[in-house]
Amino acid sequence: MKEGFRQAxxxxxxxxxxxxxWLLFAIFLTGTLSYFKEEITHWSQxxxxxxxxxxxxxxxxxxxxxxDNAGHSGTWFIRMPNEREAALSVGYRxxxxxxxxxxxxxxxxxxxxxxxxRDSRGGEFFYRFHFQLQMPYPFGxxxxxxxxxxxxxxxxxxxxxxxxxxxxxxxxxxxxxQRSWLDGHNAIGVLVLPFHLMISYSSLxxxxxxxxxxxxxxxxxxxxxxxxxxxxxRNDAPKVANVATPLxxxxxxxxxxxxxxxGARIGNIQVQNPGDSNARVxxxxxxxxxxxxxxxxxxxxxxxSGALLSQGKPESGAMMTxxxxxxxxxxxxxxxxxxxxxxxxxxxxxxxxxxxxxxWLGKRQLKHAKSERLPGELRLVEVLNIASMSGLxxxxxxxxxxxxxxxxxxxxxxxxxxxxxxxxWGLSLVHAVLRSGRRAWGEQxxxxxxxxxxxxxxxxxxxGQGLNxxxxxxxxxxxxxxxxxxxxxLFLAWLAGKMLRRPKPVxxxxxxxxxxxxxxxxxxx
Amino acid sequence: xxxKTAGLPxxxxxxxxxxxLAALLGGYLLASLASVCIALVAPLxxxxxxxxxxxxxxxxxxxxxxxxxxxxxAWRAWLGVLAPxxxxxxISAIAYWMKNP
Amino acid sequence: xxxxxxxxxAGFVALCLAMEKxxxxxxxxxxxxxxxxxxxxxxxxxxxxxxxxxxxxRGWAHGLVEWTAVVMAGVxxxxxxxxxxxRLLLGLAAASLVLGPLLAVFAV
Numbered sequence: 180m181k182e183g184f185r186q187a188x189x190x191x192x193x194x195x196x197x198x199x200x201w202l203l204f205a206i207f208l209t210g211t212l213s214y215f216k217e218e219i220t221h222w223s224q225x226x227x228x229x230x231x232x233x234x235x236x237x238x239x240x241x242x243x244x245x246x247d248n249a250g251h252s253g254t255w256f257i258r259m260p261n262e263r264e265a266a267l268s269v270g271y272r273x274x275x276x277x278x279x280x281x282x283x284x285x286x287x288x289x290x291x292x293x294x295x296x297r298d299s300r301g302g303e304f305f306y307r308f309h310f311q312l313q314m315p316y317p318f319g320x321x322x323x324x325x326x327x328x329x330x331x332x333x334x335x336x337x338x339x340x341x342x343x344x345x346x347x348x349x350x351x352x353x354x355x356x357q358r359s360w361l362d363g364h365n366a367i368g369v370l371v372l373p374f375h376l377m378i379s380y381s382s383l384x385x386x387x388x389x390x391x392x393x394x395x396x397x398x399x400x401x402x403x404x405x406x407x408x409x410x411x412x413r414n415d416a417p418k419v420a421n422v423a424t425p426l427x428x429x430x431x432x433x434x435x436x437x438x439x440x441x442g443a444r445i446g447n448i449q450v451q452n453p454g455d456s457n458a459r460v461x462x463x464x465x466x467x468x469x470x471x472x473x474x475x476x477x478x479x480x481x482x483x484s485g486a487l488l489s490q491g492k493p494e495s496g497a498m499m500t501x502x503x504x505x506x507x508x509x510x511x512x513x514x515x516x517x518x519x520x521x522x523x524x525x526x527x528x529x530x531x532x533x534x535x536x537x538x539w540l541g542k543r544q545l546k547h548a549k550s551e552r553l554p555g556e557l558r559l560v561e562v563l564n565i566a567s568m569s570g571l572x573x574x575x576x577x578x579x580x581x582x583x584x585x586x587x588x589x590x591x592x593x594x595x596x597x598x599x600x601x602x603x604w605g606l607s608l609v610h611a612v613l614r615s616g617r618r619a620w621g622e623q624x625x626x627x628x629x630x631x632x633x634x635x636x637x638x639x640x641x642x643g644q645g646l647n648x649x650x651x652x653x654x655x656x657x658x659x660x661x662x663x664x665x666x667x668x669l670f671l672a673w674l675a676g677k678m679l680r681r682p683k684p685v686x687x688x689x690x691x692x693x694x695x696x697x698x699x700x701x702x703x704x
Numbered sequence: 705x706x707x708k709t710a711g712l713p714x715x716x717x718x719x720x721x722x723x724x725l726a727a728l729l730g731g732y733l734l735a736s737l738a739s740v741c742i743a744l745v746a747p748l749x750x751x752x753x754x755x756x757x758x759x760x761x762x763x764x765x766x767x768x769x770x771x772x773x774x775x776x777x778a779w780r781a782w783l784g785v786l787a788p789x790x791x792x793x794x795i796s797a798i799a800y801w802m803k804n805p
Numbered sequence: 806x807x808x809x810x811x812x813x814x815a816g817f818v819a820l821c822l823a824m825e826k827x828x829x830x831x832x833x834x835x836x837x838x839x840x841x842x843x844x845x846x847x848x849x850x851x852x853x854x855x856x857x858x859x860x861x862x863r864g865w866a867h868g869l870v871e872w873t874a875v876v877m878a879g880v881x882x883x884x885x886x887x888x889x890x891x892r893l894l895l896g897l898a899a900a901s902l903v904l905g906p907l908l909a910v911f912a913v
Contacts, residue, residue, distance in 0.1 A: 184774050191773045325882045328762065332769055339770075349821045351884050370881045373873050380762070387758045394739035394757035397796065398750055409751035470866040497752040501759060507870070528879070 185340055192336035193539060197666040199329040200536045201567035202312075207532060208322055209309035210378075211525030214510055214518055215251065216302025217263040223301035223537070223582050225642045229654065230288050234445060235266050238429040240291045245269055246426070249282070255450040257429075261465065265654070270528070290356045298592040299582055305575075305601075308412070310386075313601075317389065324390050327382035332460065334375055337368055344369060357541055364534040374524040382507035383502055399514065412474050412492035422456040424637045426487040435460050435487060436478050444468055444474075450482060458482025466511035474501040537562050546697035553616075562619075568609030569623035572671065576630035579664070583641040598640030608689060621678035624671050632668025637663035722778035730785030731768030737792040738764040745797035808908025809859045809870050810875035811901035816851030817880045818898035819844045831891055851905075852876075 212219065221227070241257045249255055249271035253612070258268035266285040276282040283607020284293040300307075311319035339342065340452050348369060351362045369374065389397060392403075399406045429448065436443060446465035452458045463477035475491040494502060506512065510521045540560050547553055554563060581599035611619045638661055649657035742757035772781040821827050823844035828836045860868035886894050 186769070187774045191751060212883070328765065331762070332766060335766060335770070349880075349884050351888060353888050366884050367881070370884055371877050374877060383761065385763050387761070391739055391758055391761045393736035394743040394754050394761065397740040397800065398743040398754045398757075406751065406754060410755065470870060481816060495752045496751065497748065497755040497759070500757055503866075512867070512870075514860070517871060517874060520878055524874075524877065563756070632888075 185342065185671065188336040189340040192333055192340055195329050195336075196333050196365045196532075196535050197539050199326050199333075200532050200539075201327050201563050202322075203330055204532045204536070204567050205523060205571055206309050206312075206326055207529040209305040210531060211522055212310055212575070213302065213306040214525060215660075216306045218302070218304065220299075220301030220662055221263075221265060222305060222638070222660040223299040223579075223657045224285075224296040225295035225657070225674060227266045227285055227294050228287065229656075230259060230260075232262070233288070234259060234433060234652070235560070237288050238433055238448070240286060241267055241269050241448075242429045244284075244286055244291060245271060245450075249273070250454060253452060255448075255453055256259045257448040257450075259445050259447065259465075261444065261467065266294070266417040271424045279522055280643070281471060296479050296586075297587050299584070299596055300593050301582075304578070304597060310382075313597075318387055320389060324383060324386045327379050331379040331383070333374070334368070334379060335371070338372075341365055341369070353530045353667075357538065358661050360534055360538045360541065364531060364538060367534070371524050371527045373526055377504070377507055378525075378528065379421045381504040384504040385508060397431050410474075410498065414489065416478065417451055417459050418458045419452050419455050421455040422455040423454060423457070423485040426450065426453050426458055426460075427480075431485055432462065432480050433459055435480070439487075439490075440464065441480065452480065456483050466506070466509065468512070469506065470503060470512045472497055472503070476496070497524070497596075514667075521567065533568055536560075536568070540564060561616045562608070564603070565616070565619050565623065566608040569620060569627060570604055570611065572603035572627045572667075573607050573623060574703040575631065576634070579634055592648075617678055621675050624675035624678060628670075628672035628675055630668070631671060633665045634664040634668075712720070718726070719778045723772045723781045725779065726785055727769045727772035730782060731757040731765050731772065734768045734785045734789045735761040735765035737789050737796060741792045741799070744796055744803065773787045806859070806871055806875065807894045808910070808912060809862070809872065809906050810879060811860070812851050812855040812909060813872065813876045813905075814879035814883070815901040815905055816848045816855060816878065818895075818901075819848030819851060820884060821883065823848060831887075847859060848850030850908050854900070855905070855909070 221229075237259055237520065238257070245252075245255045245336065249269075252271040253271055254272045256270040257268075258264075258266075260267050261306050267288050268283065268285055270281060270283040272280060274280045285290065285296060287294045292373075310323045313319065314322065331384065334543070341347075344365075347362075347365065351359075352539055353359050353362075353368045355362075373398060383390075388407075395406045424574075428481065433445065436445065442467035446463050446467075448463070449461045450458065451461075457664050458481070459479055460480045460482045461477055462471065466472065466640040469476065471494075473494065475493050477491040479488045479490070483490055512519055540557065544553065544561075552558070578596055578600040582691055584594055589595065607623055610623065613619075635646055638657075639647065644654070644657055646658055646661050649655075649661065724772060724775035725743055739757035741755040746753035746756055748756065768785050772783045776779050822831065823839060823841050825836060828841065836855075856869075856872050859872035862868060863871055883894060883898075
């Protein structure tokens with residue numbers, strides 16, 4: 180029965196891994212990029228300059244701008260610049276302005292005026308794609324969350340299937356064909372398992388209110404809003420008194436926050452009813468200050484008198500559990516070295532999926548090595564493998580090339596960067612259909628290598644902020660992006676070389692392949 | 705070409721489809737009812753009980769999936785998700801009526 | 806945190822060497838039974854101490870997260886580097902055994 184159980188789990192692992200692997204690869208790759216979304220945005224909008232951080236000055240600048248331009252609005256938002264985000268963002272509700280009745284501007288802290296930066300979603304595109312998949316709300320979120328569940332299932336079934344998980348903990352044997360692929364797949368799965376389990380389960384936690392509403396409905400009935408108010412400790416929005424009263428200077432409130440929580444970095448500020456006697460100002464601590472999300476890390480002041488009205492309620496044990504998972508997933512608390520580790524672990528998760536997809540096909544390809552062409556279903560898998568992996572990488576590179584090449588004033592510029600991403604992806608699919616497997620891989624990887632390796636040069640020529648400039652002025656976000664692009668290009672070039680140089684592999688020992696030794700991934704076929 | 709891949713019997717394919725549905729739909733039912741049950745029964749403040757129910761629901765979904773493909777037949781798959789669902793549903797119903805008389 | 810990372814790295818290497826197959830492959834000789842047990846104990850001890858130092862330095866939240874991260878990074882470097890540069894990695898492990906505690910105790 181034990182044999183049967185492991186075999187069944189291996190079957191489940193293999194088939195769910197295949198069906199959802201292509202999508203999961205995209206989710207993991209774009210999610211991994213998202214750990215540097217601010218840096219990507221910085222590269223995508225080089226017009227937004229970093230200045231020395233001065234929270235008090237930033238608040239003055241923001242308040243002055245909002246008072247001059249958004250005096251009529253009932254709600255203001257301010258997002259403070261930090262080590263990773265150069266821009267001071269302000270926003271306000273305006274029924275006549277902007278999409279969805281909301282105006283948003285990036286201010287330069289030196290001039291106090293909006294920065295005219297090229298219209299681009301930057302890193303936010305990859306961030307939103309990885310959980311919305313460019314699908315209309317809420318379908319993308321449902322699909323990506325279900326994929327996260329399948330990832331968790333894949334990890335658990337993988338653990339069950341891996342008979343020698345402890346014995347082969349340190350085992351990696353390169354240069355042995357399918358054996359090496361399996362070793363590699365197992366190794367990056369097992370050695371980075373805490374991260375993989377955390378990232379998969381926490382994805383479920385982030386959207387659990389949406390995908391598992393039954394518990395909320397059973398407990399709160401029709402009043403599901405109350406669940407969220409109970410959870411986040413929200414207060415009711417203050418009513419407008421229609422008595423004009425100037426808003427206290429925000430720096431004075433900032434000073435109060437510093438007295439209450441010395442050293443706290445501020446993430447954002449919300450002002451309700453500015454210029455009214457019933458104004459409220461809420462300061463929220465930066466997510467970078469805690470591992471878990473903290474609903475208690477905010478302070479609400481009377482906007483007219485400056486008195487502290489309330490602080491966020493403390494978290495219960497259950498809340499800390501859920502908020503910890505959310506915080507761990509987002510990784511906002513990670514400093515530079517830990518952020519690079521997050522990125523590296525994200526790449527490893529992507530590689531677990533990628534090696535799995537390659538192995539799924541590779542194993543079955545061996546059986547057809549002697550025949551002219553692959554049977555239809557295997558050819559489909561091959562095409563999807565190529566398009567979803569090397570094709571996706573080409574799409575990412577395409578996005579960045581579009582960012583530098585599309586002229587500033589073009590209408591809908593940001594959308595065209597995204598269109599380029601999908602057009603490149605689509606073309607890679609067509610290419611994969613038209614070319615033989617190995618050649619398609621090699622050609623796409625080679626093109627990808629060029630596209631990434633040349634990005635720093637393109638950047639330098641197009642903006643004058645290439646490596647020679649960014650390293651000199653210490654703009655490490657810009658330099659880091661260019662260097663990572665270069666590194667990616669070199670890695671892809673190495674991969675392309677392996678695909679294009681070696682001759683088509685022939686099944687050396689067909690008898691052994693057909694004998695099907697009892698490996699731990701024996702599957703029903 | 706041998707009948708290797710095309711030769712899977714229809715009964716096998718139907719069994720796999722049935723197990724898949726049991727896992728996907730039955731498992732979701734089980735997970736939902738587990739979260740409902742925990743939300744209504746756990747001796748915690750309302751928001752915390754609901755939260756705990758949500759957090760643990762996915763464990764039930766995971767176990768349901770594993771059961772549906774590990775058990776001996778597709779019938780047992782359905783039984784293994786529907787029977788506990790029924791039990792959890794009953795407990796939830798009793799707890800609900802006790803809270804809202 | 807670097808000292809803690811190095812100690813954890815040395816700990817995992819010790820656990821690896823505590824397996825007879827890896828001991829023979831890497832050190833080129835057969836281990837005495839006592840040696841394997843000693844390596845296993847030393848390995849777990851190094852991991853435990855590095856964890857305690859990590860939590861002491863950075864608190865429970867940041868400490869646990871960072872410790873787990875450096876452990877995963879270290880063991881990945883070991884496993885994927887081993888087929889290519891076994892001697893270099895063994896040297897790194899030996900150096901970690903000395904540098905790790907030094908950095909952990911004296912540096913911030």
